[in-house]
Amino acid sequence: MTPTGAASGAMPVRSEPDIVLARQLVRRLTQELKFSLVDQTKMITAASELSRNTLVYGGGGDMEWAVVHAGVRTGLRLAFVDQGPGIPDMELAMKDGWTSGSGMGMGLSGSKRLVNDFEIESAPGRGTRVTITRWK
Amino acid sequence: MTTRIPILRMGRTLLVTIQVDLQDQTALALQDDLANRIQDTGATGVLIDISALEIVDSFIGRMLAGISSIAKVLGATSVVVGMQPAVAITLVELGLSLHGVRTALNVERGMALLREADAALDGDADADAGDEGIDGSFGAALREAGR
Numbered sequence: 001m002t003p004t005g006a007a008s009g010a011m012p013v014r015s016e017p018d019i020v021l022a023r024q025l026v027r028r029l030t031q032e033l034k035f036s037l038v039d040q041t042k043m044i045t046a047a048s049e050l051s052r053n054t055l056v057y058g059g060g061g062d063m064e065w066a067v068v069h070a071g072v073r074t075g076l077r078l079a080f081v082d083q084g085p086g087i088p089d090m091e092l093a094m095k096d097g098w099t100s101g102s103g104m105g106m107g108l109s110g111s112k113r114l115v116n117d118f119e120i121e122s123a124p125g126r127g128t129r130v131t132i133t134r135w136k
Numbered sequence: 137m138t139t140r141i142p143i144l145r146m147g148r149t150l151l152v153t154i155q156v157d158l159q160d161q162t163a164l165a166l167q168d169d170l171a172n173r174i175q176d177t178g179a180t181g182v183l184i185d186i187s188a189l190e191i192v193d194s195f196i197g198r199m200l201a202g203i204s205s206i207a208k209v210l211g212a213t214s215v216v217v218g219m220q221p222a223v224a225i226t227l228v229e230l231g232l233s234l235h236g237v238r239t240a241l242n243v244e245r246g247m248a249l250l251r252e253a254d255a256a257l258d259g260d261a262d263a264d265a266g267d268e269g270i271d272g273s274f275g276a277a278l279r280e281a282g283r
Contacts (some may be wrong), residue, residue: 037202052193
């Protein structure tokens with residue numbers, strides 16, 4: 001699948017099995033980057049939450065990944081991109097326990113706590129892009 | 137198409153070991169299957185071993201909470217055992233508290249917890265005799281699974 005050693009790539013998130021594949025890809029990448037087990041688990045869990053959002057709320061999209069560097073630090077950046085309806089009320093969407101669907105409402109706010117950097121861009125009708133980075 | 141997770145019965149206990157990377161549909165199917173098996177077998181205990189799970193996200197967390205509630209309503213006690221430390225740390229940071237879900241460090245402690253609950257339910261000496269059997273056969277099942 002992903003060529004070991006590549007610095008970036010993307011995979012579709014268009015069905016439920018893709019969520020599992022996204023988790024497996026992130027596990028492989030974080031292992032290659034020699035993340036600690038806890039850091040691997042956090043990044044995989046965040047990827048699981050966000051890829052499910054992409055599928056369920058965004059109607060499917062892609063997960064882009066890139067190995068990033070800042071000075072001596074190495075990290076993994078993931079972007080979850082969809083062309084769905086977008087998020088009308090960002091403040092509300094980021095609240096713990098709030099959900100527009102059938103989830104627990106921990107996806108966005110919870111994922112943010114699992115990573116070092118978290119960015120979200122969305123506008124009604126223009127899709128959503130959530131970018132997360134975890135540094136080693 | 138949906139992968140189904142096997143449910144083993146040992147005496148009055150149902151045993152589930154989740155060994156696959158859980159797809160959402162598989163998790164939902166397990167909830168349904170367990171509810172049906174509790175009713176069919178009259179089981180009083182459900183033990184779910186998640187030691188092979190590499191993550192518990194909000195969906196899987198919701199499934200575990202759901203199983204716990206369903207079991208309770210059907211008169212059974214459930215316990216989730218074997219959560220890996222990294223998973224526990226992540227779960228707490230994610231903000232999931234797994235309200236209402238009984239947990240135990242490992243299978244042994246989980247079985248002890250179910251035995252207590254079962255004995256309390258019966259309130260007689262029969263429970264002790266019956267549980268020896270559960271323990272023995274469960275040990276065999278574990279050895280089997282370990283191969």
